[in-house]
Amino acid sequence: MPYAYCEQIGKEIRDISDEIPFEIPESWEWCRLSDLAIKEIKRGKSPVYADSGSVLVFAQKCNVKTGRINITLAKYLSDSVISKYPQEEYMQDRDIIVNSTGTGTLGRIGLYSDRDNPNNLPLVPDSHVTIVRVCKSISQYIYYILKWYQPYLEESGEGSTKQKELKADRIKELFIPIPPLAEQHRIVAKIEELLPYIEKYGKAEEHLTTLNTTFPEALKKSILQEAVQGKLVPQNPDDEPASVLLERIRAEKQELIKQGKIKQNKNESVIITRDKIPYEIIDGKERCIADEVPFEIPDSWCWCRLSNVSIIQEGAGIRTYQYRTSGTQILTVTNILEGSVDMKKATKYIATEEYLDKYQHLTLNIGDIVSSCSGASWGKTAIWDYGDTVMLNTSTLRLRFFNDTAYNMYLYWLTKTPLFKNQLIAQLSGMQPNFGYSHYSKVLIPLPPLAEQHRIVAKIEEIMPMIERLTQR
DSSP states (O other): OOSSOEEEETTEEEEOGGGOOSOOOTTOEEEEHHHHOSSOOEEOBOOOEESSOSOEEEOGGGBOTTSOBOGGGOEEEOGGGGGGSOGGGSOOTTOEEEEOBSSSSTTOEEEOOGGGOTTOOOEEEBTTEEEEOOOHHHHHHHHHHHHHHHHHHHTOOBSOSSSOBOOHHHHHTOEEEEOOHHHHHHHHHHHHHHHHHHHHHHHHHHHHHHHHHHHHHHHHHHHHHHHHTTOSSOOOTTSOOHHHHHHHHHHHHHHHHHTTSSOOOTTOEEEEEETTEEEEEETTEEEEOTTTOOSOOOTTOEEEEHHHHEEEEEOBOOOGGGEESSSEEEEOGGGEETTEEOTTTTOEEEOHHHIIIIIGGGBOOTTOEEEEOBSTTTTOEEEOOOOSOEEEBTTEEEEEEGGGSSOHHHHHHHTTSHHHHHHHHTTOOSSSOBOOHHHHTTOEEEEOOHHHHHHHHHHHHHHHHHHHHHHTO
């Protein structure tokens, strides 16, 4: 013949050279899997189940992911339909199982052994598995060849995503490289010698993959935790203490109240420390809050409530009927991503006249911290850096240190810490997250000296890109 490989079906002979997966030794042969089968390769029948019986039904879940056969997962076949199963359809020792439906199980290969069935009850396959029966002398070798084909079979299903079907014809037509019988046995022996090492390597790789996936995020949290505990950068005794900064913030806050720009907090909190024990004074009443303070901070730092040092503002409750196709753009939870804002996503507008009349005070300023505060996306925060006029809407919230006396970027990174988020979660009253001013205002935060805030942020912004690169490997 003028070509390397040909296949004869009936009287037709055709060139199949381009279908052969790879070259094999001269003492080997290629054949179709159907040529090796001693029983027609087909799927089982749809069974009728019973609570008890004398015959078990092998379902694809019995062919478990770890490569084992688990007969305890098999159900009983109803005695009323046993007569419909001829003897050759009963499963036999060394039958190869191919899971033939479903997502996640499709194409999975198993090898049944009588040893898997200690009660020695007869078994029949259900309609979701295909049985491949070859001579027992080559069954182990064929099993490993089909394991090699497993990724191909997983991709060969037809039908909907939820219920793909692997047709028996696709399995029958597989090309099988056949070595001499003695070499088959040597190949199987070597595979089984190496399998424990492969499994050990697989577990190690799985562990490494998990570590690579979770480590960067865990490292971020660890670094942010170190930052808010005063352990990320060295302390400088020449820094102006945070208590002085806090007094300056209080003075600026009182000036804003006097100007009518913000409202007086009726339950203003002041936190003091005596003998390293924190106390909170509200309405002239003092109470110990040592059980609320999660860790010690440097002497130059202060504990305070978020409402003491920042403006916390909830978005407006703009209804769907108020949306317009143009006007003043609205920030929604959809626009807030983790660490950035995308104002092109699901763009919403409100009539500019209505904005000027009711909502001008909700205009975002560059440097504001915006946060989604309800639903599945709650807790995502970003720094607002758009120059256009945009206003806050429902389920969004903005934070801003008073009059830029303190440093917004420190507050931004603080919002990403477990310390911050866990305090909000502790206030959760329903199943769905839904936070507002009353929740954020109670959050207890560690306030460093202003100079140290800058050093902390500089160090975080130096480290974070390195961690991001870890996630891209």
